[in-house]
Amino acid sequence: MAENNFKSKSLEDKMLEEKKSKFSLFKIFDINKPRKLPDKNKKYKTSFRQIVAYLLVPFRGMFFMTLFLSILQSLLFLALPILAGDIMNQIIFRMDFKFILNNFLILFIALVSMALVAYLRLYMNQFIGNSIIKILRGELFIAIENSSYSFLDHHSTGDLVARCTSDLNTLKMLLSSQITFFIRECFTVALSIIAMFYINFNITLLIIPIFPLIFYIIYRFRKRIGPIYRESRDIYGDEVTATIEENLGGVRVVRAFASEDYEIAKFNKYNDKYLQKQKEYIKLQATFEPMVRLFVNLSMAIVIFFGGRLLGTGIIQLGDLFTYLLLLNFAIEPLFFINTFLGNTAMYLQTTDRICEILNNTNIIKDPKPEDVKKFPDPVKGIIRFDHIWFSYRNNDFYELKDITFETKPGEVIAILGATGSGKTTLVNLIGRFYEATKGTIYIDGIDIRKVLQKDLRKLIAYVPQESFLFSTTIKENLLLGRSEGATMEEIIEACKLANIHDFIESLPKKYETLVGQRGVTLSGGQRQRIAIARAILKRPKILILDSATSSVDVHIEYKIQQGFKKMMANSTTFIITQRLSSVRHADRIIVLDNGRIVQMGTHNELMKDPNGIYYKLYTTLDIEKRAIESQKLLSENLISQIKE
Ligand SMILES: Nc1ncnc2c1ncn2[C@@H]1O[C@H](COP(=O)(O)OP(=O)(O)OP(=O)(O)O)[C@@H](O)[C@H]1O
Numbered sequence: 049m050a051e052n053n054f055k056s057k058s059l060e061d062k063m064l065e066e067k068k069s070k071f072s073l074f075k076i077f078d079i080n081k082p083r084k085l086p087d088k089n090k091k092y093k094t095s096f097r098q099i100v101a102y103l104l105v106p107f108r109g110m111f112f113m114t115l116f117l118s119i120l121q122s123l124l125f126l127a128l129p130i131l132a133g134d135i136m137n138q139i140i141f142r143m144d145f146k147f148i149l150n151n152f153l154i155l156f157i158a159l160v161s162m163a164l165v166a167y168l169r170l171y172m173n174q175f176i177g178n179s180i181i182k183i184l185r186g187e188l189f190i191a192i193e194n195s196s197y198s199f200l201d202h203h204s205t206g207d208l209v210a211r212c213t214s215d216l217n218t219l220k221m222l223l224s225s226q227i228t229f230f231i232r233e234c235f236t237v238a239l240s241i242i243a244m245f246y247i248n249f250n251i252t253l254l255i256i257p258i259f260p261l262i263f264y265i266i267y268r269f270r271k272r273i274g275p276i277y278r279e280s281r282d283i284y285g286d287e288v289t290a291t292i293e294e295n296l297g298g299v300r301v302v303r304a305f306a307s308e309d310y311e312i313a314k315f316n317k318y319n320d321k322y323l324q325k326q327k328e329y330i331k332l333q334a335t336f337e338p339m340v341r342l343f344v345n346l347s348m349a350i351v352i353f354f355g356g357r358l359l360g361t362g363i364i365q366l367g368d369l370f371t372y373l374l375l376l377n378f379a380i381e382p383l384f385f386i387n388t389f390l391g392n393t394a395m396y397l398q399t400t401d402r403i404c405e406i407l408n409n410t411n412i413i414k415d416p417k418p419e420d421v422k423k424f425p426d427p428v429k430g431i432i433r434f435d436h437i438w439f440s441y442r443n444n445d446f447y448e449l450k451d452i453t454f455e456t457k458p459g460e461v462i463a464i465l466g467a468t469g470s471g472k473t474t475l476v477n478l479i480g481r482f483y484e485a486t487k488g489t490i491y492i493d494g495i496d497i498r499k500v501l502q503k504d505l506r507k508l509i510a511y512v513p514q515e516s517f518l519f520s521t522t523i524k525e526n527l528l529l530g531r532s533e534g535a536t537m538e539e540i541i542e543a544c545k546l547a548n549i550h551d552f553i554e555s556l557p558k559k560y561e562t563l564v565g566q567r568g569v570t571l572s573g574g575q576r577q578r579i580a581i582a583r584a585i586l587k588r589p590k591i592l593i594l595d596s597a598t599s600s601v602d603v604h605i606e607y608k609i610q611q612g613f614k615k616m617m618a619n620s621t622t623f624i625i626t627q628r629l630s631s632v633r634h635a636d637r638i639i640v641l642d643n644g645r646i647v648q649m650g651t652h653n654e655l656m657k658d659p660n661g662i663y664y665k666l667y668t669t670l671d672i673e674k675r676a677i678e679s680q681k682l683l684s685e686n687l688i689s690q691i692k693e
């Protein structure tokens with residue numbers, strides 16, 4: 049049965065495809081059809097031009113077609129008052145039924161054509177808008193995925209999300225309809241005025257100053273209302289929405305510090321402020337509309353007054369006066385849109401800037417040119433060499449890493465030790481080129497890591513970061529992140545056993561298919577860490593980086609995990625960053641960092657020989673602390689037993 053269903057469905061698909069290939073309109077409006085895109089290497093003078101290239105390169109023909117349809121629509125629209133006036137004249141003065149009927153027929157055809165043209169234009173406008181946004185959204189996503197960590201450091205998540213959503217929607221409006229509307233409306237105004245001059249030159253000359261006047265009023269109004277609108281939008285975005293977002297993220301912290309009242313008061317303040325701005329906005333809006341309408345109506349009155357007098361002298365006919373009044377209305381109405389569009393240009397330019405900043409992000413870590421690409425030897429040995437590496441986050445004279453030089457042996461376990469902020473995470477982030485070293489070179493098996501494709505480089509590395517991130521999907525899918533080709537269930541279980549998390553996963557109702565909450569919040573810190581470790585093991589990397597990966601795990605489990613690693617990762621060069629000296633002790637080599645510099649390097653025994661070294665001091669202090677804790681424990685146990693006795 050299921051098979052039957054499947055068959056009939058695929059047949060349907062085929063039929064649809066056949067239908068599509070026969071009917072070429074389907075092809076034109078196929079959103080997935082590959083299209084020519086703007087040249088990525090081309091430098092545009094402004095971001096606006098770059099964005100418009102997304103309209104004109106893939107959709108040039110269609111765009112000009114919509115423009116043509118828009119103008120046609122406007123012409124048909126103008127034909128209405130002219131035809132209506134003519135019919136009116138005929139009825140009043142001649143009662144020539146044949147003529148009237150003919151005119152009615154033309155009017156009818158004009159109305160039907162207008163509807164058809166409007167349908168086509170709307171469809172094409174929307175198609176273009178949606179297609180461009182689909183392309184741009186895809187490109188933005190790729191740009192964000194490829195951007196270096198330092199780019200992400202400088203842009204908040206909220207900001208990037210806003211650019212991919214609301215900014216793109218603004219552009220969609222602009223590219224799908226606003227530009228063609230703008231051209232159409234300008235055309236309508238010009239054509240209506242010409243027709244008005246044609247009907248009566250003198251009245252039009254009298255009326256014409258009303259246009260700049262209305263335009264000026266709208267302009268002044270926009271000048272006043274613009275900042276209020278922007279302020280209210282900012283309050284809404286930066287204060288109201290941001291507070292909601294932050295509180296959703298930090299609800300646990302807020303609760304723990306019992307600061308709900310403070311947060312609620314803060315939120316109410318922003319909420320009130322927003323309403324206040326809205327009130328100002330509404331007040332202005334409410335005075336503006338009637339004022340402009342007053343001028344429009346006054347101009348109508350002038351036309352009726354002078355036109356009426358001319359009617360008496362027979363210079364103008366009633367039908368023409370009727371046409372004239374309608375045309376006047378047609379000429380004034382677009383002024384609102386034209387004005388708003390011109391007023392919005394600053395916003396549009398800002399939006400195109402924001403989108404292009406991501407698209408042209410030079411902060412992307414680049415792959416070498418195709419002719420310079422090198423490959424790692426197969427198999428990779430895992431010899432990593434830091435050659436006089438300096439690194440600065442801000443690209444200034446302040447270096448977070450200073451002259452780091454060392455070389456690992458294949459399969460070596462290197463522990464990196466140092467106070468918080470000494471540069472441990474920074475150091476390992478350079479191995480996968482998450483950040484680019486400011487000075488110096490890193491080699492893997494003798495090959496400069498900048499000379500290989502990042503894809504090839506990262507295939508070698510599994511990384512368990514300080515704060516492990518889980519996607520809001522099943523545990524299994526989270527585990528398979530580094531194995532795009534998939535893995536057998538046995539492999540998955542083996543990795544989870546090594547990471548000491550298998551039993552826990554088995555205890556969950558849906559086991560490996562259990563969904564984890566957003567960012568993994570439904571799991572404890574230690575469980576999350578162990579899933580991240582299993583994920584790293586499953587990748588079977590040549591280079592394994594564990595950044596404080598077991599900080600939330602008990603010492604004895606940590607020991608078990610490390611023993612597992614030793615067996616499984618015998619051929620992998622492993623970096624372990626940890627604050628626990630117990631984990632460092634068994635490493636093949638220990639690197640001690642202080643303020644971005646390597647101050648000591650060697651095995652535990654070697655480092656213990658230097659009583660002035662940081663390592664010795666750390667070890668002995670910790671030892672003293674440990675002994676103090678032990679004796680404290682003993683003391684309290686003794687006390688308890690004494691009390692019991
Ligand atoms: N994204 C960043 N942008 C700017 N400065 C940063 C960034 N990340 C870290 N730093 C700075 O670089 C220095 C080294 O930080 P790093 O994270 O490497 O320390 P760490 O040794 O890993 O510390 P911890 O043990 O707390 O994890 C610190 O002074 C820190 O403030």
Ligand SMILES: [Mg+2]
Pocket residue numbers: 472473474514595
């Ligand atoms: Mg760190």
